[in-house]
Amino acid sequence: METLVVDHPLVAHKLTTLRDVRTDSPTFRRLADELVTLLAYEATRDVRVTEVTVDTPVAPAHGVRLAKPYPLVVPILRAGLGMLDGMTRLLPTAEVGFLGMIRDENTLQAETYATRLPEDLSGRQCYVVDPMLATGGTLAAAVQYLFDRGAVDVTAICLLAAPEGLAYMDKVFANTGKPIRVVTAALDERLNEHGYIVPGLGDAGDRLYGVV
Ligand SMILES: O=P(O)(O)OC[C@H]1O[C@H](OP(=O)(O)OP(=O)(O)O)[C@H](O)[C@@H]1O
Ligand SMILES: O=c1cc[nH]c(=O)[nH]1
Numbered sequence: 001m002e003t004l005v006v007d008h009p010l011v012a013h014k015l016t017t018l019r020d021v022r023t024d025s026p027t028f029r030r031l032a033d034e035l036v037t038l039l040a041y042e043a044t045r046d047v048r049v050t051e052v053t054v055d056t057p058v059a060p061a062h063g064v065r066l067a068k069p070y071p072l073v074v075p076i077l078r079a080g081l082g083m084l085d086g087m088t089r090l091l092p093t094a095e096v097g098f099l100g101m102i103r104d105e106n107t108l109q110a111e112t113y114a115t116r117l118p119e120d121l122s123g124r125q126c127y128v129v130d131p132m133l134a135t136g137g138t139l140a141a142a143v144q145y146l147f148d149r150g151a152v153d154v155t156a157i158c159l160l161a162a163p164e165g166l167a168y169m170d171k172v173f174a175n176t177g178k179p180i181r182v183v184t185a186a187l188d189e190r191l192n193e194h195g196y197i198v199p200g201l202g203d204a205g206d207r208l209y210g211v212v
């Protein structure tokens with residue numbers, strides 16, 4: 001598995017405000033949206049394109065367009081929804097599939113409660129968006145689900161990742177031979193005893209949408 005921590009002062013600046021406990025929900029939403037667009041710019045470096053020629057007013061010009069089938073963006077509900085608009089702004093032709101997953105706060109096991117994606121993902125590049133990669137249980141289950149449906153490669157875009165979660169992803173997918181990338185704005189120190197990322201930003205879903 002390949003991990004990319006995007007090292008850019010604008011990303012660091014926005015992430016610092018996102019972490020701040022005093023940042024209110026409207027500002028948190030706006031910053032999550034802005035951050036995903038910056039991360040997606042890096043995460044889509046390998047997006048598949050086909051060569052085309054267009055006529056400028058002066059002469060033919062060689063260029064590229066996104067190849068079909070178009071990428072599939074998969075937000076993991078609930079918190080991943082806060083990253084969807086930023087992705088589709090950058091990839092307007094992308095299709096969107098939804099995975100609803102919740103982590104049991106006691107066992108830290110991920111449970112899938114909703115799936116709404118194309119049945120056949122053969123040949124698809126998939127971009128999973130979820131702000132938090134903590135134990136990695138949620139992302140590993142999501143990636144496995146996409147591979148089971150035929151996805152060719154999966155890139156996960158996370159705002160924050162914990163070393164434990166990256167290690168878990170590495171272990172689970174070590175021998176699959178399928179390309180997996182994680183693109184994140186920061187690699188934090190560790191998880192605490194409740195499975196929260198330290199220093200992290202708290203519960204991303206609650207900060208985006210309110211405490212449930
Ligand atoms: O790496 P893990 O240990 O599996 O934890 C990460 C998951 O936890 C959060 O979702 P949560 O379960 O809080 O659901 P929510 O988005 O509905 O709040 C987060 O958005 C990830 O999906
Ligand atoms: O720190 C964490 C860990 C899991 N989920 C969150 O929203 N935050």
Ligand SMILES: [Mg+2]
Binds near residue numbers: 205206
């Ligand atoms: Mg949550």
